[in-house]
Amino acid sequence: MASHPALAFLVAAALVLVLPRRLRTVAVLAAPVAGFALLRQATGAVPGTVELYGFVLEPVRVDNLSEPFALVFLLVALLAGLFGASTMAGREQAAALVAAAAGLGVVLAGDLLSLFVAWEIKAVATAMLVALGGRATSTGASLRYLLFHVIGGSLLLGGMAWRLADGGTLRFDALDDHGGATLILLAFLLSAAVPPLHAWLPDAYPEASLAGTVFLSAFTTKAAVYGLARGFDGTEVLVYVGVAMALYGVTYAILENELRRLLGYHIVSQVGFMVAAVGIGGTLAVTAATAHAFAHILYKGLLFMSVGALIAATGHRRLSELGGLARALPVLLGLYLVGALSISGLPLLSGFVSKELVVEAARVDGRWVVVQLLKLASVGTFLSVGLKLPWFVFGGPQRRPPLRPVPPAMIGAMVITAGLNVAIGLRPQLLYDLMPFAVDYQPYATYKVAEVLQLLTFTTLGFLLLARKLGGEPSITLDTDWLYRATPARLAAGLGAVATDIAPRRAALDGAVREAAARAVARLRAPAPAPLVPLPTTALGAVLVGALLVVLAGSVLS
Amino acid sequence: VRNPWPVVAVALVAGLVLDLALGLTPLVTAATGLLGSVALVLGAKWLGSRLLKRPESYYGGDHG
16 A cells, blocks of 8 residues: 555654754655655555454545645645744644644545544644744634634534444545535535634634744645535535635625734635535536635745745734835735735736636536626735735835844745746646646636736726725724634623622612611510500491491381 | 726726627626725725724734
8 A cells, every 4th residue: 555645744743843953944845745755656556445443444545636635735835844944943843744744634535534533633733833823812712723623523523423323434425415414514614614614714823823824724724625525516505605705705804904814814715716616516616626726725825925924024913013115025025916916816827727717617507696706706805915915015104113034945935836826827737737627728818818807907996996995903803703702701791790799789688688677676675555446346336336226227117 | 096087987998898899798897896896895894893893902812
């Protein structure tokens, strides 16, 4: 049986805990290279199986769908490892390597039990990445993140057990219409950050370190997209869920002030495109979802890298604290714009190639409303990532804090990632050749390019009309995490208020009871008054005697 | 940009000509870009001011 590509990462994770910094960097960069070699080896080999307690497990399955996901996971592990080479501590590198190994474990799993084990390792390793972010708020965010993913893991385990109990198998392919499959679908939707189960993402990702966020942005949601594409291709509800995600994410991104939270909401939005494509179903749509996941990992990685480098240079992470940095950081601006215009779908960049494939899948399927809503989501994406963020961070009035140099490793990783985005944009076939099914689609048709350029031009005009309303404000935006972050505190505060409210009332009641008792005792001790003939008795006697006399007189007279 | 309206007018005419030349439905893309961006900004801002915006200290410092 071929060795699992994740093994290279697990060995490297153990090594970085004991090696000095320079050798740690070598281990971090060697792991994806070795993983790539192992993946190549496994591609040609017959899938090996392991028997465990009577269950047949297939931990390494390299096929047309798992291979592109595994490839891009290896690629981003290399780039993110380089980006964090000079800033990540050993424990953080170990957590990142284990997260990458688990991500590979998920997409290469041929059975649900292998998938579940990798899924849980991924949850713990990524939660560790958040916890090691080094901020005072990182631990809390990490625990909330872990709570959600433990719930997701429980759903996955429950679904798997339910299927087995009803005579199903552990094989992970298209899942039939069964209650167990519904639980597995919920687990994937939670991990794909589908609203209202999404708030863990913008809550946790900004809490990780600058390089940690790059790792996080690659594995969790995209592993879930893989799961959906593998198990739930053509599930109609996913179309509506995906479109809602695409619009929800951009709406929040427009409001957001914290740079990495803003990008986090764009993960929700872009994953919405992939989920919608999976819902549409069929070879073109699944290819579109895979292509968009591949391109998204590259351009979103570049965006998190450039924003991370910006934070490293300035020490600030809020839109409202930055401004006028274009002259001071021109290289960073250029690299950021490659990512921003790519996610916006500008021709000649990777996002255009993959996003247009998703839109084409919806168009071919006759879903005009879905096409228009996805275009509206693209408008929101360009508005916040392509216009708002660079306008207020790099343009506008000078609010330049003293700058620190950006480490060369960070710049190197960003240049390579930007190069990959441009290469895919210029030569779409580079991406299409890696896809699960052959792609017979030409994104550079004149009308498509004209349509996209018009969309971006008119969005720019809309932005210019309303730019004043889009500046960063020093505030936060409530999301569904309010339910589990504010409500318990409010309940506790409410119970506390009741407790403090009862004390004075009880004291007042005690006082009143004591006073009434004292009055009663005093009355008992007072001398007894002179007995009086009760008025009602004499009156009643008079009435009775009178009535008797009337009766006697009447009888005598008659 | 102090007065973007002349630019918007020129762009609309150019967009219309381009749509007609390429056989696209006239001004649908322009409307999606222009009206869509205005609707998203105003809608998000309205939601933010009415429901969603809170001071940074809202979660007692437990927030990024």
